[in-house]
Amino acid sequence: MATKLYVGNLSFNTTESTLRTLFEADGRRVEDVTIIMDRDTGRPRGFAFVEMGSPDDSRTAIEALNGREVEGRTLTVSEAKPKASGSGGGRGFGGDRGR
Numbered sequence: 001m002a003t004k005l006y007v008g009n010l011s012f013n014t015t016e017s018t019l020r021t022l023f024e025a026d027g028r029r030v031e032d033v034t035i036i037m038d039r040d041t042g043r044p045r046g047f048a049f050v051e052m053g054s055p056d057d058s059r060t061a062i063e064a065l066n067g068r069e070v071e072g073r074t075l076t077v078s079e080a081k082p083k084a085s086g087s088g089g090g091r092g093f094g095g096d097r098g099r
Contacts, residue, residue, distance in 0.1 A: 008075070031053055
């Protein structure tokens with residue numbers, strides 16, 4: 001199991017500190033927390049990635065936190081999927097599709 005977790009359905013008020021505290025509960029070790037921000041507005045996009053200290057920490061965090069309500073939102077916690085290579089972001093750059 002990977003140690004990087006996807007955390008979705010976050011309140012826009014949730015901070016990295018809040019997530020770190022939540023994921024460190026019960027003695028789990030957190031290596032890094034990253035809340036994803038919208039590059040145009042600078043506001044949170046409502047999801048984050050949390051890198052756990054071990055596969056066991058990842059498993060227990062998913063079991064403890066998936067479906068848990070935090071700041072009025074029900075969290076989705078799962079293994080992070082690897083980023084697809086070659087994704088261009090869909091802004092119309094690169095290639096001449098449809099021409």
